[in-house]
Amino acid sequence: MLAYVARRLFYGAFVVLGVLFFLFLLFFAVTNPDDIARKALGEKAPAEALEVWKANHGYDRALWPWQDFSDNMLFEHYRSMLSFDFGRSDIDDVPIVERIRAGIGASLALTVPLFGSGLVVGIVLSLFVAVFRETYIDRMGVFLCVLAMSVSILLYIVGAQFLIAKLLRWFPISGFDPTPSVMWRFLALPVLVGVTAQFGSDVRFYRTVFVEEANRDYVRTARAKGCGEGRIMLGHVLRNAMIPILTQVVLAIPFLFTGSLLLESFFGIPGLGSLTVDAIQGNDFSTLRTMVYVGSLLFVVAQVLTDVSYSLADPRVRLE
Secondary structure (H helix, E strand, O other): HHHHHHHHHHHHHHHHHHHHHHHHHHHHOOOOOHHHHHHHOOOOOOOHHHHHHHHHHHHOOOOOOOOOOOOEEHHHHHHHHHHHOOOOOOOOEEEHHHHHHHHHHHHHHHHHHHHHHHHHHHHHHHHHHHHHHOOOOHHHHHHHHHHHHOOHHHHHHHHHHHHOOOOOOOOOOOOOOOOOOHHHHHHHHHHHHHHHHHHHHEEEEEHHHHHOOOOHHHHHHHOOOOOOHHHHHHHHHHHOOHHHHHHHHHHHHHHHHHHOOHHHHHHHHOOHHHHHHHHHOOHHHHHHHHHHHHHHHHHHHHHHHHHHHHHHHHOOOOOO
């Protein structure tokens, strides 16, 4: 297994290097450093101010190694990202590492309960629908799932803010307070919206997996021996359906750290998702490339963990 993990990490390193090269092309080759400086200082900024700003942010170097082998932006880009020297924001010169440290707590406070609640709701409802497969309950459940999937998450957000927060006044419309005693009031509504928005796709996927497992020969054998339907679904079907469930679960782990873009923005939660949206809106290329790079690293690690979890969930899986 160790050799397999090392090989996957080796391949993942090339993926990360490719992501970094794509980011360099997108942010520095396609976009001129002068344009970045103008967006930070304003369109009417004098040329002298632009040159000073580029020198302070390292954007005055040559772009490619063949232009200046000893001092160029491509080598500096790889050096800074691979050494986790993310530098400072293009907008206000705040160290990006400090921004990440300040936002990761708020992001985890939102994404962890959202992830856990969504997983429990998805599996429980999927098992319930799968028990009544090929009945009106199953058909109604599939219809509701497709209907929920067809609605944009923006509609869920706006509707919840208007109905639950503004009219009923059960929770604040937006904002965040890290105090443990009141933090739940600011997180309850976005978690509810997130679970509602994703339960349709989750239930439909898990229901398909459970129904497929319920038609296996071992399930018919267990049913012929007199096992109850609840024991069959929990002890046999759910256990043998862990492979596709683990795929969904482990690959979702990176997004716990990078935050939820829409939920954090609309509900005013100062997490990493909100940081990414602010970087996009403010043309903060340094912060944006850092968040993309961190997300790619977490995704590569999550893929390796997914393969390892297969062997732990199913002894028949061998990693070679």
